[in-house]
Amino acid sequence: MFTTGEEVEVNTYKRLTPFEILDHAVESLNNLRPGDCIVCFSKNDIYSISRQIEARGLECAVIYGSLPPGTKLSQAKKFNDPDDPCKILVATDAIGMGLNLSIRRIIFNSLIKPNVNEKGEKQMDTISSSQALQIAGRAGRFASIYQEGQVTTMHRDDLPVLKEILSRPVEPIQTAGLHPTAEQIEMFAYHLPDATLSNLVDIFVSLSQVDGMYFVCNIDDFKFLADMIQHIPLNLRSRYVFCTAPINKKQPFVCTSFLKFARQFSRDEPLTYNWVSRHVSWPLSAPKNIKDLIHLEAVHDVFDLYLWLSYRFMDMFPDTAMIRESQQELDDIIKQGVRNITLLIRATTSITAPPGSRRGQKGAISGSASAANVTNVTNKRAERGPVEELMESSLAGRLVRDGLLTPDLIRQLQREWSKNQKQEVPNQSALDKDHRDNTRVKNKRKK
Numbered sequence: 001m002f003t004t005g006e007e008v009e010v011n012t013y014k015r016l017t018p019f020e021i022l023d024h025a026v027e028s029l030n031n032l033r034p035g036d037c038i039v040c041f042s043k044n045d046i047y048s049i050s051r052q053i054e055a056r057g058l059e060c061a062v063i064y065g066s067l068p069p070g071t072k073l074s075q076a077k078k079f080n081d082p083d084d085p086c087k088i089l090v091a092t093d094a095i096g097m098g099l100n101l102s103i104r105r106i107i108f109n110s111l112i113k114p115n116v117n118e119k120g121e122k123q124m125d126t127i128s129s130s131q132a133l134q135i136a137g138r139a140g141r142f143a144s145i146y147q148e149g150q151v152t153t154m155h156r157d158d159l160p161v162l163k164e165i166l167s168r169p170v171e172p173i174q175t176a177g178l179h180p181t182a183e184q185i186e187m188f189a190y191h192l193p194d195a196t197l198s199n200l201v202d203i204f205v206s207l208s209q210v211d212g213m214y215f216v217c218n219i220d221d222f223k224f225l226a227d228m229i230q231h232i233p234l235n236l237r238s239r240y241v242f243c244t245a246p247i248n249k250k251q252p253f254v255c256t257s258f259l260k261f262a263r264q265f266s267r268d269e270p271l272t273y274n275w276v277s278r279h280v281s282w283p284l285s286a287p288k289n290i291k292d293l294i295h296l297e298a299v300h301d302v303f304d305l306y307l308w309l310s311y312r313f314m315d316m317f318p319d320t321a322m323i324r325e326s327q328q329e330l331d332d333i334i335k336q337g338v339r340n341i342t343l344l345i346r347a348t349t350s351i352t353a354p355p356g357s358r359r360g361q362k363g364a365i366s367g368s369a370s371a372a373n374v375t376n377v378t379n380k381r382a383e384r385g386p387v388e389e390l391m392e393s394s395l396a397g398r399l400v401r402d403g404l405l406t407p408d409l410i411r412q413l414q415r416e417w418s419k420n421q422k423q424e425v426p427n428q429s430a431l432d433k434d435h436r437d438n439t440r441v442k443n444k445r446k447k
Contacts (some may be wrong), residue, residue: 003213016142019149021163026107026155027051032089035104035146039135039152041092041113041127047290049109051345052089055195061085062341063091063099066248066297069116072333072340078339082145090173096134102144106136108153111161128163136166149374177217180204189236197226197239219285224249229262241312245305253298258305264318273319276306284327287337290344296334303327 001008026032029052040046048368053060061079062076063072069291079089080102094112095101113127127135140149151166154160180201188200195203201223205216225243234242242262260279264271280299287293303323303361310317337344 017140017149018234019140019151020137021154021166023159024161025153025157027154027328029056033105034101036087036107036108037091037095037101037103037105037138038109039088039091039093039095040109043092045109046090046092047341047345048150050341053088053090058088059086059408060088060090061086062338063089063094064377065092065094066301067094067296067338068300068327068331068334070328071335072099074335075338076129076399093135095130095138096131100141100144102146103139103141104146105152106139108132108135108151108158108162111153111158111165127165127170129165130170132165133161133170156189157241175215178214179217179219179222180208182215182237182319185240186236196230197236197243198223198230201226204256221247221249225258228255228259232259232262232266233263234266238313242309244307245304246398251298251301254301254305255297255376257302259306261309265313268316270316270318271324273308276302276319277326278322284330284333286333287344290341293334293337293341293344296337300327300330300334303330345446 026036029049032038032053040049043066046062046064050060050062053304061075063075067075075089076099078084078086080214089101089103090096097101111126111132112124112130114122114124136149138149139151140146151162153162180267184204185197185200188204192200192203201219205219208216210216222243225245225247226239229239240332242258244267245258247258249255257279261271263395264275281301282299284296284299287296303326304321306317307320308325310320310323
């Protein structure tokens with residue numbers, strides 16, 4: 001900040017309530033208590049654990065990043081209400097930002113979180129000290145009903161790792177990221193008039209030189225959007241603004257909407273409320289399963305995209321008040337769906353699992369959703385079978401926690417191994433018979 005000439009004011013605050021790291025893991029969902037919050041790092045884990053908690057006759061609130069703000073606040077209020085029977089919270093690290101929650105005990109379901117490195121590659125890493133402290137600090141917050149917080153893990157093997165992470169000092173931020181500005185890209189475009197926006201950004205980054213205090217930001221998401229709308233006739237400044245829109249490129253419906261917005265914009269035709277309503281098929285009904293709920297969340301993101309663009313192109317996105325009203329209505333519909341999330345999971349299970357199948361009885365919602373059971377071996381040790389014992393071993397346990405194997409896959413592999421062994425190793429009587437037959441053949445050949 002000194003090199004940029006900015007003034008910096010640093011405020012240091014002391015935590016007003018203590019929290020302790022417990023010496024034992026929870027190990028089973030049967031050991032949950034009121035005020036517990038199970039922290040997961042994937043939506044599938046949230047679906048799976050909330051279903052298992054419901055199967056035990058308990059109510060739970062659910063909070064994750066892609067939920068609308070109103071729904072998050074609604075779930076937080078439900079969990080905080082002392083008169084509400086909901087006393088368990090299942091959430092991602094979204095609880096660490098902007099929510100006041102009365103949590104007594106934070107339980108890390110896993111310490112592995114997917115992230116994107118500087119090269120834009122997805123990788124599975126143990127959470128950082130900063131992330132762990134931010135999440136753990138939600139327990140026993142000042143002015144909540146719990147005057148002291150507790151932190152632990154779901155699985156015994158994770159507890160010493162968590163203690164080590166929390167004992168590390170938070171690493172200071174050494175460098176700041178820089179993103180090419182619209183003016184800089186326009187300067188390059190003047191000298192390279194035939195280059196696409198994606199190419200211009202690539203050339204700019206390749207020629208950029210930064211000292212040790214700065215690095216060039218990852219531009220993969222920017223280039224993804226630039227390539228998507230490259231065929232649409234837009235001036236460079238408008239194209240640049242569209243490509244900086246906050247979009248989750250993993251949501252096909254949002255990407256499709258982004259493309260249609262850009263095409264309508266290029267025709268110099270305002271994006272009216274009626275036009276957007278037709279595109280998203282508004283009004284929408286309450287979700288009947290998880291797939292419906294995910295689509296509603298995507299529509300909410302499309303409304304967010306409209307409002308974001310309206311701040312930059314007010315004339316072309318004129319109906320912000322009506323879009324905001326519809327978004328509020330949609331928020332209420334999503335609230336209703338999340339309130340009944342276990343019913344939606346059950347409905348999804350009946351759709352995706354074949355009738356009478358073992359997976360259907362266990363409530364796996366799909367092949368990918370069965371991976372939600374990755375870190376949820378909740379039976380007591382005395383009740384464990386050979387598969388659970390196998391998962392206790394270091395390699396299998398690590399593969400399960402990292403999401404490379406699931407308990408269901410291990411069981412399937414065990415059944416296949418057993419079947420192959422039976423085929424490859426016949427019983428003793430069959431071996432004796434084969435031996436006698438071979439002996440007869442040899443004696444005949446000798447004669």
